[in-house]
Amino acid sequence: MNSLLNNIKSVSLVANTLAKNGGCVTRGLKSNLKIKWIRPPAIPCTDxxxxxxxxxxxxxxxxxxxxxxxxxxxxxxxxxxxxxxxxxxxxxxxxxxxxxxxxxxxxxxxxxxxxxxxxxxxxxxxxxxxxxxxxxxxxxxxxxxxxxxxxxxxxxxxxxxxxxxxxxxxxxxxxxxxNLVYHPYPEIWEKPTRKKSLRILTKEHCNEVRQGKLDVYRAELGAQQKNFFKEKAEKLAFIRSEEIACGLEPTITEEEIVAAQEKAAQLCK
Incomplete structure (x- = not known):
């Protein structure tokens, strides 16, 4: 009997909650992203x-x-x-x-x-x-x-x-x-909704975050290019001199060394 009364109370509590929330249960989940969507104002067809x-x-x-x-x-x-x-x-x-x-x-x-x-x-x-x-x-x-x-x-x-x-x-x-502007009928007309708009805005936000990280990493690699080409020219010259000292045919040409040196000098400027 007590269990039956408890079930009735729980059902009435859920019904009251639904009535207060307009027929739907709010789960209280909110996004931490700083994305705010404002419904676009309706423009009259006679405007x-x-x-x-x-x-x-x-x-x-x-x-x-x-x-x-x-x-x-x-x-x-x-x-x-x-x-x-x-x-x-x-x-x-x-x-x-x-x-x-x-x-x-x-x-x-x-x-x-x-x-x-x-x-x-x-x-x-x-x-x-x-x-x-x-x-x-x-x-x-x-x-x-x-x-x-x-x-x-x-x-x-x-x-x-x-x-x-x-x-x-x-x-x-x-x-x-x-003095007219022709606005053709859209091929697919969709009513703007909050859910779909937030998904699009979230996707754009993620793309911006990803692109920002890629730009930072690209700038970091660009800053390392000066030392990289300078070290590359030194190592190529060392390898060529060692091959000549050992009586082997050099696999590295002078043009490759000069190109690496010029690239390092250009990045230094």
Whole structure:
């Protein structure tokens, strides 16, 4: 009976321990190596560093005329106060967005009415993506805009992948004109985990320790080379003189002795 009660107490103690530790037993084993792993911060898929959007080369000013009005013959002779009514600063934001889109399209368009070529399509997508990225900075909780931005970015990446496969020179030209960086999909994507990262860091640490010891040993051997070559030249000269004194054909040439002496002199310098 007492043994049964002891077993019940031990089982309840283990259950309480598991509940405190979140369902797992911590063994308390810690590495003595000074390796610290910090989980990399999660970068949103809409971030410019991940989408490949660099600084935009298309700029606008509030005093600039809206798209279409710059070609108006009537506005050329109109007073300044009338021209100001058709500037971007006096018109809705949609006009600024439209002008930026047309400026992006002008960078790669084939003709004035080009809206459907791969280059023009990518330019229009890029202008919309950068506009939405600016909106996300001021309204980060706008989920609808964020989802649309992600879908549009994935669609542009698919278009870039197809253009890269069809015409690589045009692909590079479009990237240069639109100031983009192409990030291809990884062949194998793995989620960063603490266990695997610590194994990689430990392996690198062991390689550094091994390489450090090899460098110290190499430096030690290098310091011994001066005396080694000096002693080698003396022993070679002694062996050659003894062979000549005994009437034998010398097996060591003068060039070998001179080479050892020169090596010793070079190391002394």
């Amino acid at each position: 410019p560093s991940k989408t490949g959007d660099l600084e935009s080369t298309v700029k606008t000013s509030p005093d600039e005329l809206a798209f279409g009005y710059d070609k108006s013959e009537e506005l050329k002779d109109a007073p300044d106060i009338v021209k100001k009514l058709f500037t971007l600063g006096q018109l809705p934001t949609a006009e600024t967005k439209k002008l930026i889109r047309e400026k992006f399209r002008d960078l790669v368009k084939r003709h004035d009415m080009d809206y459907r070529s791969p280059e023009a399509t990518l330019a229009i997508m890029t202008s919309t993506i950068r506009h939405l990225q600016e909106c996300q900075k001021t309204h980060p909780r706008n989920r609808k805009s964020k989802h649309f931005l992600k879908e549009l970015n994935d669609k542009r990446k698919k278009y870039l992948t197809d253009l890269r496969r069809w015409d690589y020179k045009r692909f590079e030209w479009v990237l240069e004109k639109l």
